[in-house]
Every structure is written in structure tokens, then in C-alpha cells.
Amino acid sequence: MNVLEVRGATKTYDVGKTLVGAGRTLHALRGIDLAVRKGETLGLVGESGCGKSTLARLILGIEGPTSGNVTLAGKPVGGYGRLERAKLVQPVFQDPYSSLNPRMRIARIVAAPIEVRGIGTASSRRERVRAVMNAVGLPEHFTEVYPSQLSGGQRQRVAIARALVGEPEILVCDEPTSALDVSVQSQILNLLARLKRELGLTLILISHNLAVVHHLADRVAVMYLGRIVEHGPTEAIFGAPRHPYTAALLASVLSPRPGARLPEMRVGAEFPSPLAPPPGCAFHPRCPCAGEGCATIDPDETRDGPRGYRCHYPLAHA
Amino acid sequence: MASIASATAAPVLALSPGRVALGRTLRHGGFWVGGGILLVILVAAILAPLLTAHDPTWQDLGKRLVPPVWDARGSWEHPLGTDQLGRDYLARLIYGGRISLLIGFATVLISGAIGTALGIAAGYWGGRVDLLINFVLTIRLTLPVVLVALVVVALAGNSLTILMLVIGLLLWDRFAIVTRSATQQIASREFIVAAQAIGSSTGRILFKEILPNITGPLIVVASVELAHAILLEAALSFLGLGVQPPLFTWGLMIAEAKNQLFFRPWLIAVPGAALVALIFAINLVGDAVRDVTAPEGRA
């Protein structure tokens, strides 16, 4: 069963709007289709600005799609009350220095989700907070301290504890490790892997770095300028990318500087502006394989068993 | 709490950001000077009946314009002398400070509530709400405060309530500007998105997540506006449109003494010095809080 389904979701923002003027339209998401099964881990990768966080906000129900729909457990996200929705899906953010209220003690931060939902008594909530903090590997005495007294990795554990305390089905982790020291990154990833296994969580793992999702994800979706350009089982995507963009991302992971920028494939071809997406295939200005039709015809998705890609000239693999 | 001290855990001192800021404030020299003066004035206002045996409105026409004690003709019976109606000037200074402070604090409560509500709303919702509130703010900023206050008081009469309302309804602009930008900074932080994602009500987000994070700038503006309101009331009273007898404030005392400026300067100097000391003290305290809470403003 699919706990999460996204169908044709678009999201546009009006930028530069005034009381009278209309401003311009920014296309953050341009038709996203996605289905995630219960207990599955989906890796969502793509360059900065491709719309990963926007998609995360739609899934969390913090914003609604401009068109299309996002369905959680068979019901549109917008159809849930804020508390019902919070029970289904919870976020973990990139920057643990910004995701914890500096004025609250850890115990209050972690207890907030169940407090807001009015679950249990104050003392049963304290008990629950202790149990969750234990599960994410935080010592008990941290309950009474403030975020400023914790390290980045510890803070991220607090953020994970807060996300888990209300026992959600889906965890949306938006770049959960990219603000952390390299040494701490793998600890957090291992923690997520363990929690996912033990709690049967459905995990949406967002990253601009393919290496991060490689170990954890069952399936990977590659985003480019508000679109999913390729998706499929992790091994298939990593072993035999069909979309030239996926191949370029993989190459950047394998380059001497992992996580470095996408190698420049054509001089001057920068990441295009979501204010004016290129016509045809949005990737064509940078694509080494672009040919006839790429600049005019937007490729539909080609299905190939469990995977799919949007490309007129997919890479062939022997 | 005993429950947190588990056997293996090293005791961790919980340093609340609020307490850290308070600690730093208490080590700030300006805070002690300003706070000291302010405390003296506040205590004097509160304990007024204990500090002077005189009734500040009791007129003793046989003892008009007695000079203060430092003058050869003065006496300890009236340490600061008497005014043109023979009222004890020390008693008037102490009781007058009461009303000045009352007006100051009451108007800051009003303007602070209005400005903070508007500023937080504009900063949190942004978009059209922000545009609308900015529009209201712009209109408010085009109004000359003293002139509007004069007109309203002239039309509506000058009871203490009206005076507090008028000043309170006029001086919210800085509160709105400062809380708006402070809220914008906070609202873009991920803990606000997290609060939304856990299903927090808007009220909870505004009051429990945002408000505690903008108390520093709020205290600073409050101090500026407190001084502002007290001075504005003094100006209005001086122009005859402030509080009316039998009520009196330092501003009214100065106004009543203006004819004596050259012959009995202490009648103006005493309430004037008190006013200056009060404003100075408020500003010192505000500066100290700003130094502590807004590091970018630190010299």
C-alpha cells in the first residue's frame, strides 16, 4: 500500500508581488509524480534549488500544491486537521542550529508534538520523552539543558527525537546530515537506518548528495528543476543511470571531491532559473547528449519495469 | 529536580539563554547606574506617603515661594521650598513623579501591545498582511505626534485616561518596526516550520515560539518608548494640554513655574533635573539590554 502519493503536483510562487503589481511566477515544482510504499525509504536527490524542500513542505502539509495532489494514507494532505497530519508525517531538517527553539529546554522541545496533541499527562509525557531520547542515543540529563549547550550531532538527535515522539508513519528528512561534521554524518545516518528498521518507518531522505542516500534508500528519485527526471530502485539507478543528469550526479559523487558541484558539462550553462524554465527538456542546455527535439519537446516519462526516466536520448547500458 | 540526576550522568548546568542574558546585564556598568537611578525614582513614587509628611496639594498661602534648604532663607521644613501657592515642592516632586511614571508605563503597555501585535503579524504572515500593516505604519509615521496629540486632547478633553490612550495609540510605530524585523528573522528559522509540522496552533507559534525569542529587542524599544512617552506627556502638560489640576506631573510643574524662570529658577530646575535623571536612567538601562541582547550593536 502506498502511504504517500503525489500526483501531478506543481508549486508556483509569485515573487516581487506588491499590493497592486502582479510580480513574476517562480516554478518550484513542475508536475511531480511519486508513490512511496509503507516502510520504504525513498531517496530524493538533486541540485540546490531544484525543489526538494518545496516538495518536502507539500508532503508535510505546511503548504498546499498549486495544482495536483498529495495524498497521505489515501487522503489528501489538505483534508487532515493539523493534529491528524502531524500524527502521520514529521520532519527532520538540515540545520539543527536553526531547527530547535533556543529558548526551550530539550525536554520541552521533544515533548512538544505530544503536548500539542494533548496525549497523556505531563508525567507520562516526560516518561515518553525519556524513552525517545534513549532511543536516539541522548543521555537523560540532556532533558533540562538548552540547545545552545549541545553539539550539532546531539542537536540533530534531539530533532529526530522530536520527530519520533508522536510515532509518525512517515519521516521526511531534508538534508539531515549536510550541516554536520563528516564524522557525525555517518552516525546520524546509521541512527536513521536503525530507527527505520526498528520502527518500520517510511523514510523520505532528501539530499543533494547521492552518496548519502546510497546506503539507506530502497528507491531513488532524481529531481531537476521541479521535476523528477529519473526514479527507480537504488541499485538500478546507481548501477545503470539512464538519464544524463543522473549520470552527471553520480560522476560528481565519484569525483575526488565528493559532494562537489556538478561538473560543468558545457561552458556557461548554469543551473537554469525556475523563473524561466528552459523549453523542451529543462536539462537540455547542460546536457552532453542533447539532440534533435530536446530544446522543444518536453520528454514524457519512459517506464522500464520498476524504473522510469524522462529523456529523449537515454544512456544505454550493455 | 532530583529525577534528572541519574547515577552516571555528570550534572549539566542548564543555562537558559534568558538567564545568561540577565547575568551579562548584571555585569554591565550602565545597567547599574541607570537601574540605580530608576530604582530610587520608582521607590520614591511608590513609597511617596512615607517619604514626606506634606500633602502635595495643600496650599499654605502664607508660605508661598519659600526657597529650598540650600538657600539662606530656606528651612528643613520644606527641603525643596514651596511653589507659588505655598505647596511643599518635595511632596509635589514625589507625587508628580507618580503620575509621570504611571503615564509612561501605561502608554508603553498600550503602544507595546498594539505595535508588537502588528509587528509580529506582519513579520509572521508576510505577503498581503505585511503590505497592509506597512501601509498603516506609513500613515502613522506621516502623523506629527505632538500635533495630533494636541488636536485630540483639545477636542476630547484632557483626562488622564484620554492622555494615556492618545499617547499609547500614537507611539506604537517603533514597536511594530522592530518586532516585525525580529519576527521575520525568527520566522524563517526551521524551528518555526517544525512547530507548524507538529500541528501547533498559530497562537502557540506566535506566543511560545516567536515571542520569547524577541524579548531582547522588545525591552530595548520599550525603554526608548517609555522615555518618549514621559517626555511627550511633559511637553503636552507644558503646553497646557496634559494632565489638569488637581493632578500634576513633572511637566505640569515646569509649566506652572515658567513665569518664575529668572527669579526662582529652582522651581523649574528641580522637576527638570528629575525628568532628565529619569530619561537618562531609562536610556542607560535600555542601552545595557541592547548591548547584551544584540551583539552587533555592541561597541
Ligand SMILES: Nc1ncnc2c1ncn2[C@@H]1O[C@H](COP(=O)(O)OP(=O)(O)OP(=O)(O)O)[C@@H](O)[C@H]1O
Ligand atoms: N516561499 C518561497 N517563495 C518564493 N520562492 C521560493 C519559496 N520557497 C522556495 N522557493 C524557490 O523555489 C525553488 C526551489 O526551492 P527549494 O528550497 O525547494 O530547493 P531545494 O532543492 O530544497 O534546494 P536546497 O538544496 O538549496 O535546499 C528555489 O528557486 C527557491 O528560490
Ligand SMILES: [Mg+2]
Ligand atoms: Mg532545501
